[in-house]
Amino acid sequence: MVWYFGKDGDSHKDSGTPGLLSDMQTDGFDLLSDATWKATPYTKFEANNLVWRDHPYSAYERITADPQPSDRLVESNIRYDARFEFKGDWTAIEFNDADWSATKTLGKPPTAPWNELYERPVLLAKEGAVKDYVNQSEIPAVSDGRSIICKLPRNMSVTPLLKVEAPDGYAVDMRTDLYENGGEYGVRAEYVTKAGVQEYESLGKLKGNAVIYTIPAGVKILSLQYRESTSTE
Numbered sequence: 001m002v003w004y005f006g007k008d009g010d011s012h013k014d015s016g017t018p019g020l021l022s023d024m025q026t027d028g029f030d031l032l033s034d035a036t037w038k039a040t041p042y043t044k045f046e047a048n049n050l051v052w053r054d055h056p057y058s059a060y061e062r063i064t065a066d067p068q069p070s071d072r073l074v075e076s077n078i079r080y081d082a083r084f085e086f087k088g089d090w091t092a093i094e095f096n097d098a099d100w101s102a103t104k105t106l107g108k109p110p111t112a113p114w115n116e117l118y119e120r121p122v123l124l125a126k127e128g129a130v131k132d133y134v135n136q137s138e139i140p141a142v143s144d145g146r147s148i149i150c151k152l153p154r155n156m157s158v159t160p161l162l163k164v165e166a167p168d169g170y171a172v173d174m175r176t177d178l179y180e181n182g183g184e185y186g187v188r189a190e191y192v193t194k195a196g197v198q199e200y201e202s203l204g205k206l207k208g209n210a211v212i213y214t215i216p217a218g219v220k221i222l223s224l225q226y227r228e229s230t231s232t233e
Helices: none
Strands: 023-026 029-032 045-047 050-052 078-081 125-132 148-166 171-176 189-192 196-201 206-214 220-231
Touching (some): 148 171, 206 220
Parallel strands (some): 078 189
Antiparallel strands (some): 023 029, 125 220, 148 196, 148 220
């Protein structure tokens, strides 16, 4: 699963074209991206801030209610609507991808859009284990609609997790205590529930000393947790 930012930022120059390039060798097997691969959108199509769905699986959205992240950031807010997620495990070998489309070959480096390739100078990220918040015992079993401040051990980069039992169509907001900093906004996450017991991890990194969940009143909270992201040094 890939995330195409689709815009410039202070630390990112938009290529103008989403794509995935793979050239890996493992155990004598070559994993090369080519026209035999299949793909499907997992997001709403967007144009001029208008959104629509014309395929069955479109859980991810980057258009959220204002405020939006600072223009200095390349990341967008992530909104995930569980009512439009994949049915079944799309990573499983037996998953039926009959309605997925064949991919388009864009070119072989150093041709566009890849151009010349360079060894990555930035350390890879290391995703840690799922952990409880410092004040885990203070998290209510049922939300009363007020914000729940979940404390981290220190200022960290994390992905927030939740497990709840909720009706269909309830919106959950996730952000950190550093979301508004110096008059500019960072990134946050929104999750829209499906009916029943459900789990979700927002894959966009949030940075702060605490994760703040705002969950509609009456929703049963089965767990709120986090996963730390660090460098591999």
